[in-house]
Structure formats: C-alpha cells, structure tokens
Amino acid sequence: MTGILEGKVALVTGGASGIGRATAVVMAREGALVAVTDRAEADAAETVGLINAAGGQAIAIGGDVTRESDVAAMVARTVAGFGRIDCAFNNAGIAGRAVGPPGQRTHELSQAAFDRMLAVNLTGVFLCLKYEITQMLSQGGGGAIVNTASIAGLIGLATSAHYVAAKHGVVGLTKSAAIEYAQDGIRVNCVNPGYVATPMTKETIEERGEEILAKVPMRRMGVPGEIAEAVAWMCSDKASFMTGASHVIDGGYHAA
Ligand SMILES: NC(=O)c1ccc[n+]([C@@H]2O[C@H](COP(=O)([O-])OP(=O)(O)OC[C@H]3O[C@@H](n4cnc5c(N)ncnc54)[C@H](O)[C@@H]3O)[C@@H](O)[C@H]2O)c1
Secondary structure, three states, X not given: OOOOOOOOEEEEEOOOOHHHHHHHHHHHHOOOEEEEEEOOHHHHHHHHHHHHHOOOEEEEEEOOOOOHHHXXXXXXXXXXXXXXXXXXXXXXXXXXXXXXXXXOOHHHOOHHXXXXXXXXXXXXXXXXXXXXXXHHHHHOOOEEEEEEOOHHHOOOOOOOHHHHHHHHHHHHHHHHHHHHHHHHOEEEEEEEXXXXXXXXXXXXXXXXXXXXXXXXXXXXXXXXXXXXXXHHHHHOHHHOOOXXXXXXXXXOHHHO
C-alpha cells in the first residue's frame, strides 16, 4: 500500500484494542508493515485480520510490556518478520480501575495498585524505548517513536494520582529520549489524548459521562481514529522537525 509510511516497519503495543488497533490499521493503510503486539494475542490477531482484509501486511505478537524478556522478544520477532524497525507506537496501558476500586484519593491507593500502574504505564514504555532504540541504533538510519501519554501527563486529575504520575513520567521519558537521540536521527514524541471512546473508558463514561463531557469544549469524546491519524503522521517523515513534543488531541479539554 502507498502512503506516508510506505515501506516502513512499525511496531505497535496495545494493538489489540482501542487507540492501538486504530493506529495499527491507519499505519498499514499508509504503507507500513505492522507488528501488532499485545498481551491479548488473540485480539492482536484480529487486528492483523482487519489489516490483511484491507490489503495491508501485519503480524501479531503476544507479550506483556512489563516483562523485559517479552519486550526483547517482541522487538526480535518484529525484526525477524520484517527485517528492521523504523517506527514504534508505545501505547499499551491500563486505567485506574484495572488496579483497584475507582474514585480513590491518593491516601486511599494501595502500594500494590500504585506499583502496578507504574509498571504497565511507565516502566512498560521505558522497556519498549530501550529495546526499540537499541535496534534503531544498530540498523542506522534513524527512526520515529510515539509514546501514548494523556492529558493526564500534563495536568492533575482527582482520584487518578497513580495514572497521572505514570503519564507525567511518560512525558518526561519522551523529552529525555528526544534529546539523547536527536543526533542519531531518532525522533521521540508523545501523543496526549483526552477522553476517547474505547473499552478502557466505557465504564467511566457510563458512570459519569455527563460530568466529563461538560469539561470538553467540543462536548464529545474522541474516536480512536482521530488519535491514529496524528500518530501515523508523527511517525512519518512529514514530521521531520518534531521531537520531544507532547501532542494534545482532546477536543479542547486542556485549553479550557
Ligand atoms: N481512551 C482514552 O480516553 C485515553 C485517553 C488518554 C490516554 N489513553 C491511553 O491510550 C492507551 C490506549 O488506551 P485505549 O483507550 O486504547 O485502551 P484499551 O483498553 O482499548 O487498549 C489498551 C490495550 O493495551 C493492552 N495492554 C494492557 N496492559 C498491557 C501489558 N501489560 N502488556 C501488553 N499490552 C497491554 C490491552 O490488552 C489492550 O489491548 C493507553 O496507554 C491509555 O492510557 C487513553
């Protein structure tokens, strides 16, 4: 397929659902060969099915971003399948309700919940950067990486201290890596979505959608494709001067 990512090899984490799936599909539409990774391997294979049905090329790889050996294997299997890695979207993540009851203030969070949140949403991104950058440096020719942060990487949100801390960490990791690898031609940015309709946000929106949407100037949630289009562009050579940036896509939430 021809497009802004023609001939590039892309690795997507969290590619089995939501924003990751939509981005894998858009990257393939734009000509990339896509490694769709996720701990939910069967659902990642479904994403691959969507890509193949549209005439693209993809492979599914199972793996948990909190396990260093899994991340190393995801990168190795991508290289074994497609020869190199030019672009990566480090997007796998969890919301607060995956680690404990919703609505907890900071003093009510357990250490286990806090640690698990950081393991997936921050350490997972670090491990992906570590192995992707090692591969990009070894092959030469630069690369482009986008990490999924959030508006929660830029502002505080009540009852989400662990999520907010992890996402602020992603913004910091992104800036440091951008500086370190600028001379190697590797660009590192993050995307900062506002509320997007995915399985992750379903229950929260059912419970307090009205309250949330009242704070969004566009008065609606985003759809995954609206994040995907930006990520594909950020991974392409069209974004050649963009590095270390936080790209907010939130219907105006952060501006209000
Ligand atoms: N949906 C939103 O409103 C929103 C807003 C801002 C940021 N984000 C971020 O976007 C990213 C994608 O979220 P989404 O809304 O598409 O959610 P989602 O639940 O639809 O998809 C997340 C995917 O990540 C995978 N995953 C979770 N933990 C993993 C692990 N340890 N190893 C490998 N894969 C793992 C899941 O299996 C799932 O397929 C997350 O980082 C999330 O924090 C989402």
